[in-house]
Amino acid sequence: MAQLQLSDLRKSFGPVEVIKGLDLDIADGEFVVFVGPSGCGKSTTLRMIAGLEDATSGTIRLDSHDVTRTRPADRGIAMVFQSYALFPHMTVADNIGFGLQLRKQDRAMISKRVAEVAETLQLTPLLARYPRELSGGQRQRVAIGRAIIRNPRVFLFDEPLSNLDAALRVQMRLEIARLHQRLGATMVYVTHDQVEAMTLADRIVVFNEGRIEQVGSPMELYEHPANRFVAGFIGAPSMNFLPVRVTGVQIESPA
Amino acid sequence: MADTLPATRFNPWPATIFTILCVLAVLFLLPTVGVLLSSIKTTREISMGELWSLPASLYLGNFAEVLGNPAVHQYFLNTLLVTLPATAVSITLGALAGYVFAKLPFRGSNVLFLGIVAGMFFPPQVILVPLFRLFNGIGLIDTLWPVIIVHSALGLPICVLMMRNFFATVPNALREAAIMEGASEWQVLTRVVLPLSLPALAVLATLQFTWIWNDFLWPLIFTQSDDKRTIMIGIVNLKGQYSVAWGVQGALSLVASLPTLLVFLFFQRFFIKGMTMGAVKG
Numbered sequence: 001m002a003q004l005q006l007s008d009l010r011k012s013f014g015p016v017e018v019i020k021g022l023d024l025d026i027a028d029g030e031f032v033v034f035v036g037p038s039g040c041g042k043s044t045t046l047r048m049i050a051g052l053e054d055a056t057s058g059t060i061r062l063d064s065h066d067v068t069r070t071r072p073a074d075r076g077i078a079m080v081f082q083s084y085a086l087f088p089h090m091t092v093a094d095n096i097g098f099g100l101q102l103r104k105q106d107r108a109m110i111s112k113r114v115a116e117v118a119e120t121l122q123l124t125p126l127l128a129r130y131p132r133e134l135s136g137g138q139r140q141r142v143a144i145g146r147a148i149i150r151n152p153r154v155f156l157f158d159e160p161l162s163n164l165d166a167a168l169r170v171q172m173r174l175e176i177a178r179l180h181q182r183l184g185a186t187m188v189y190v191t192h193d194q195v196e197a198m199t200l201a202d203r204i205v206v207f208n209e210g211r212i213e214q215v216g217s218p219m220e221l222y223e224h225p226a227n228r229f230v231a232g233f234i235g236a237p238s239m240n241f242l243p244v245r246v247t248g249v250q251i252e253s254p255a
Numbered sequence: 256m257a258d259t260l261p262a263t264r265f266n267p268w269p270a271t272i273f274t275i276l277c278v279l280a281v282l283f284l285l286p287t288v289g290v291l292l293s294s295i296k297t298t299r300e301i302s303m304g305e306l307w308s309l310p311a312s313l314y315l316g317n318f319a320e321v322l323g324n325p326a327v328h329q330y331f332l333n334t335l336l337v338t339l340p341a342t343a344v345s346i347t348l349g350a351l352a353g354y355v356f357a358k359l360p361f362r363g364s365n366v367l368f369l370g371i372v373a374g375m376f377f378p379p380q381v382i383l384v385p386l387f388r389l390f391n392g393i394g395l396i397d398t399l400w401p402v403i404i405v406h407s408a409l410g411l412p413i414c415v416l417m418m419r420n421f422f423a424t425v426p427n428a429l430r431e432a433a434i435m436e437g438a439s440e441w442q443v444l445t446r447v448v449l450p451l452s453l454p455a456l457a458v459l460a461t462l463q464f465t466w467i468w469n470d471f472l473w474p475l476i477f478t479q480s481d482d483k484r485t486i487m488i489g490i491v492n493l494k495g496q497y498s499v500a501w502g503v504q505g506a507l508s509l510v511a512s513l514p515t516l517l518v519f520l521f522f523q524r525f526f527i528k529g530m531t532m533g534a535v536k537g
């Protein structure tokens with residue numbers, strides 16, 4: 001569990017600046033959802049927090065420690081990938097226990113922890129299987145299991161449910177919400193799904209072209225969008241816009 | 256709806272291809288059959304000129320002579336001493352370099368990669384004399400070292416090419432997931448990427464082993480004394496003082512090709528596809 005702070009975070013790929021200065025404070029245990037149009041830099045921001053991408057400038061602080069140049073492994077952050085990224089040559093148990101194996105932990109300890117994690121994610125009967133022998137939802141649960149076993153301080157999810165069918169998505173969404181309640185960990189979650197964003201988020205961060213347009217609770221964004229972009233982006237079906245002319249304190253529609 | 260085609264229209268291609276393949280197979284196998292036939296005949300029978308006839312009786316004396324000959328033991332040992340390290344070195348370096356080219360590209364790495372692969376196109380005749388002078392200068396002629404070194408180096412282009420291309424098919428997300436779990440690049444390579452690349456490793460091991468084992472040129476250039484020769488030169492050396500020992504040479508040729516056959520059979524089981532299935536997506 002940790003609080004996460006981004007200050008004037010920037011990222012350029014070659015000459016193109018794709019993240020143009022982000023400032024964001026995420027409280028301990030908060031569930032923050034990133035939304036925004038495709039290509040606006042949500043994944044890039046998440047990858048910078050994870051340490052998979054170097055920030056061009058700015059700082060990332062975890063519990064007020066500067067981790068901008070810290071190796072991913074030493075940040076205590078776990079990430080669940082959109083594509084699951086399970087190791088195909090390892091069983092479910094080995095996939096979940098991989099991080100502990102790398103830390104050369106005692107075998108008995110590892111199997112005990114793996115069993116615990118499998119229990120909470122209802123994976124116990126599948127521990128000996130290989131990823132190719134699992135359904136999409138089961139794979140996603142293994143990916144989550146691999147993330148939670150190390151008790152990370154922050155969880156990052158990049159569109160974790162977008163490969164699942166609608167019914168399974170609803171179920172996994174519930175499981176993630178439950179997981180958040182139980183672990184009380186800080187979570188940052190990227191999604192394109194309005195419903196996911198509205199139901200899971202403590203706060204939603206609306207991105208546009210590498211900048212943050214607005215940060216707020218789902219209802220705040222819905223009822224008091226800071227600008228037209230946010231207003232148009234939040235809500236499904238989306239808001240109606242009417243061109244108006246300001247006449248004193250009253251407004252009148254030409255139509 | 257489209258017109259329905261006749262249910263069984265004669266397709267000449269499978270039959271044609273089958274025939275061509277059979278002819279090619281016979282052409283390729285013919286020399287081996289010839290060697291096999293001469294290896295089980297006595298020198299007398301062979302010198303009577305009946306090369307392609309079946310022998311009157313199965314004569315195993317040639318094999319006994321070959322297997323009991325201490326010089327042959329030395330040839331085998333020398334060949335192993337060359338083939339195993341050279342195969343291991345070229346594949347190891349190929350995997351290391353291939354990993355960097357595939358997963359950790361840096362400025363100019365593509366040019367460097369092309370440069371390494373271009374090494375494949377050097378004909379040995381061009382580098383033969385300079386290499387001989389080099390190894391002569393540092394006093395390594397008539398040892399196995401130059402053979403090992405040259406084979407390791409000549410194997411690099413194909414190993415780097417194969418490993419890089421195979422590693423490129425391993426999803427980047429797997430590397431990143433492993434790194435998030437705390438793996439170093441070395442651990443990513445050894446625990447995730449290499450286990451998924453067994454087919455490529457098996458192909459390379461078979462290829463390199465066979466090519467180095469069967470090589471005639473480099474040991475011929477770099478070694479002189481009989482106890483430093485490798486098996487392929489040994490076959491030629493086995494000729495008798497006054498006559499060509501066809502039967503013995505045939506027997507040794509067959510024995511000498513056994514290791515490559517065994518290596519192929521051993522690695523064949525890794526030539527499987529679909530290792531990365533289930534890694535990503537549903």
Ligand SMILES: Nc1ncnc2c1ncn2[C@@H]1O[C@H](COP(=O)(O)OP(=O)(O)OP(=O)(O)O)[C@@H](O)[C@H]1O
Nearest residue numbers: 013014018036037038039040041042043044045192
């Ligand atoms: N490795 C890279 N090299 C160059 N440009 C990149 C790289 N990665 C991302 N970009 C660019 O950065 C911008 C932001 O990409 P990013 O993946 O963060 O978008 P996103 O908000 O996650 O989009 P989506 O919702 O489609 O996943 C895009 O314009 C993309 O083209």
Ligand SMILES: [Mg+2]
Nearest residue numbers: 042043044158
């Ligand atoms: Mg993205």
